[in-house]
Amino acid sequence: AQKITQTQPGMFVQEKEAVTLDCTYDTSDPSYGLFWYKQPSSGEMIFLIYQGSYDQQNATEGRYSLNFQKARKSANLVISASQLGDSAMYFCAMREPGGYQKVTFGTGTKLQVIP
Amino acid sequence: DTGVSQDPRHKITKRGQNVTFRCDPISEHNRLYWYRQTLGQGPEFLTYFQNEAQLEKSRLLSDRFSAERPKGSFSTLEIQRTEQGDSAMYLCASSLTGNTDTQYFGPGTRLTVL
Numbered sequence: 001a002q003k004i005t006q007t008q009p010g011m012f013v014q015e016k017e018a019v020t021l022d023c024t025y026d027t028s029d030p031s032y033g034l035f036w037y038k039q040p041s042s043g044e045m046i047f048l049i050y051q052g053s054y055d056q057q058n059a060t061e062g063r064y065s066l067n068f069q070k071a072r073k074s075a076n077l078v079i080s081a082s083q084l085g086d087s088a089m090y091f092c093a094m095r096e097p098g099g100y101q102k103v104t105f106g107t108g109t110k111l112q113v114i115p
Numbered sequence: 116d117t118g119v120s121q122d123p124r125h126k127i128t129k130r131g132q133n134v135t136f137r138c139d140p141i142s143e144h145n146r147l148y149w150y151r152q153t154l155g156q157g158p159e160f161l162t163y164f165q166n167e168a169q170l171e172k173s174r175l176l177s178d179r180f181s182a183e184r185p186k187g188s189f190s191t192l193e194i195q196r197t198e199q200g201d202s203a204m205y206l207c208a209s210s211l212t213g214n215t216d217t218q219y220f221g222p223g224t225r226l227t228v229l
Contacts, residue, residue: 052214091157107155
């Protein structure tokens with residue numbers, strides 16, 4: 001079974017608009033961490049935001065916020081005021097406890113910002 | 116803080132040749148990870164070091180793959196007798212043991228096996 005599911009292969013958003021990228025996850029462990037990364041066409045994975053499973057509030061980092069709904073096991077990324085430079089692949093990832101804090105990635109969503 | 120660096124950025128090789136990639140983590144990070152990413156997929160875990168100890172290896176890491184981190188700083192990933200199926204982006208990440216243990220990635224090495 002997929003640990004991380006990103007159901008949107010591709011998304012379009014108008015510049016300056018907000019966009020939500022979906023992510024659902026599957027784990028039976030109460031302690032886990034959720035991450036979002038951005039991968040531009042250059043290939044480098046850029047860390048955006050982190051949410052711990054015990055965090056009471058949704059994480060925010062500048063224009064990025066994470067809509068964490070624990071009961072639904074969803075961790076959607078919201079990007080406000082989209083910019084042309086936001087065009088990239090976005091990956092949701094989950095870290096579960098274990099010997100090496102294993103991180104599993106989803107298949108990604110390609111976001112294209114339209115001028 | 117110069118970030119994670121990887122060398123080379125691109126490698127083209129012929130099938131059957133050996134290749135070696137280098138990763139320099141963020142200086143104070145004690146954990147180092149190697150991932151492989153193929154087109155249209157997210158990164159897949161290959162192996163993990165804590166300091167100089169290799170603590171975990173994925174089943175993806177066949178006997179032709181070997182990784183080292185001899186002094187707990189930089190790491191190398193070697194692929195022997197390369198196959199066309201090895202063509203991928205090889206990503207290195209590092210993290211510092213702590214609350215979030217966030218992994219920071221390097222720019223990757225793109226391997227093409229002809």
